[in-house]
Amino acid sequence: MPKFSEFFSLNQSQYELDFVDINNRRDTPVYVDPYAIEVADDIWAATASEYIRGFFKEVLDALRANNIPRAAFLMSNLHEPSETFLGVSREEPRGRGVGAGQAQQLLRAIQKSKAFRSGILSDLSEMSLYVEGVARDKISDLTTNILRGLLAEYTRQQCELHAIPIGPYSGPPLWNASKQSWVSKQIMLPRIEDMPVLLVPKYIVRRNLSLESQEFYNKQITDFLVAEHLKANDSLVHILKTTNERKVYKGDVRDRHPMSKKFIADMVIAHPELLEMYKGLAKTHKSLIVFEEEAPSLTSVCANLASVFSTIPKGPAYATKYHDLVLGALTALFHPDLIQPRKEWEIHDGRKRIDIVITNAGDKGFFAQRRDDPRTGANVVIVECKNYSNDIANKEIDQLIGRFDVNRGKFGIITCRGVEDDKLLLRRCQDAAVRQQGYIITLTDHDIVDMLNARAELKDELVEQRLFEKFRMLLA
Incomplete structure (x- = not known):
């Protein structure tokens, strides 16, 4: 199946x-x-x-x-x-x-x-x-x-x-x-x-839980006990003949203090800092993206996505295909900073505009700054996909501004096929930013394809750089 x-x-x-x-x-x-x-x-x-x-x-x-x-x-x-x-x-x-x-x-x-x-x-x-x-x-x-x-x-x-x-x-x-x-x-x-x-x-x-007894015992607890035996200079300490260095072998420590869940509890009661250290390291574990060895690599997926943009025509008849492509590209580019996309509005006015709300879970970098910046307060990122053949006007900017509130924040992204008068569009977005109505960046096919190609070439720093450049232009 x-x-x-x-x-x-x-x-x-x-x-x-x-x-x-x-x-x-x-x-x-x-x-x-x-x-x-x-x-x-x-x-x-x-x-x-x-x-x-x-x-x-x-x-x-x-x-x-x-x-x-x-x-x-x-x-x-x-x-x-x-x-x-x-x-x-x-x-x-x-x-x-x-x-x-x-x-x-x-x-x-x-x-x-x-x-x-x-x-x-x-x-x-x-x-x-x-x-x-x-x-x-x-x-x-x-x-x-x-x-x-x-x-x-x-x-x-x-x-x-x-x-x-x-x-x-x-x-x-x-x-x-x-x-x-x-x-x-x-x-x-x-x-x-x-x-x-x-x-x-x-x-x-x-694949394995962040907190596991064997890992905790093998790392933090064993390392701590090695240091304790060295400090005590007891029978587990060996003197190396070549360097005269004092050494305690982990295997000897584990034989002296065999692993059990009761022993782990005893160690945490006596030394709670060991658990705090372990949990601090576990906090840095990265989420998985793929789960099968035969799955294609992220670089190949991004390269393929970059090639698809030119195959989708502009116009309302292809709005859904363009929307799906953009959503997949943003997930490939920004997960796990942007997670749990959901559809929130759908408006039929001849162009089939669909708004997507994506939860902002960034813990560092561009999206973390957008959440923590009091000007944007972006708990979510609102994305509008415009499969247009004409430029984005004030109407579209105002529409996205209307989605902002104190709970969602005031940051959004408009994706579109291209922009003929990019200076005029930038001025419209800058006007909204100056009035503190909201902060909107636009990503054209060219922008998204560039970021996908950067990730395909393992140049992730260029992806963040593009986002920061777009945001700084709003403040110029």
Whole structure:
């Protein structure tokens, strides 16, 4: 069976899609990572983090109050999230979530853990560090179930964006964050061969979780113990004959202090700075873009996209093709700074104008500056695609300005095929900036193709340079 994108004839590579392009015949070997969600700097992730924290606090509070029925109720509603097709199943995807039979076992494991008894266990993302029998698959499945409602809405938005049909699905209960309970609710999902599909944003998945016990033990904890034994000058210290250098071997340290989740908890209780260091490094882990070894490279995808622009004619008849091409190009160029594009307005006036709102998740560079700059405050970037054969006029500028507000911010992008009087268009955009109505940059085919070619040639700095130049011209 083809991938999701092939089944619905999207004609876009994984680089051009915001979600994981799954195959319903085999699980994609990636996992939903709660720590990646926690450290992400965007509105959706902030809401998702509240869901995760709220749910896990309810579980821990119930266990500490010895309210086992309440804890069991919370855990037993976490069913196998087979709709995402993520994980490591070798045959047909089945999921490995927490069902009623496993709920009591998992609760007992939490209660028995040193981290729970000492009070240091507070985050779902840290369960794999401390709780026996909990690893990446269980953490991913727990997280997916808690976020099922949010992921269903994300799926609906992506299907609307790509014109994918959806239908009603009565699946497992959804976590209601305000009621702190599970509720049954019908959702709308796409289907492949009558199998419901829940799409997952690719920026929240990892091949391995950001926080994993073996990695934490092998790196921060072992390195710390090596230094401690050197300081103590004990029996693990060897004197090298050639240099007279004192040395402690990591293998000896691991033999002396074998890895266990109880030992990790003991180390964190005694030295909490080790966990903070580990989490700080994990925060820098980059999100994945593609998930299959045979997938084309980003450079080849960008080079191909650059060549397609000249093949699409101008005019309303080809507006949808141009819109899809631009959206794919922007995703390939700017993910994960720009994520979760969604369609928000569609106006039929002979030109079929479609506005796209894209969440700004940039943590550095141009888009981070646009979010943090009080003049723009761009929590989102509003994009209008104009498949015009004539120049953009004041009407189009005013239309985009009308989309700005205090929540979205005041930054937008107009893409168009070309500009005959670029000085006049710049003056129009500058006028809006001077009046603090909004800050609009225009990207022509020439601009986008140049950026795609730069990325195809591994000259990423030229992409940022083009954006900064466009913005500075507004302030001139």
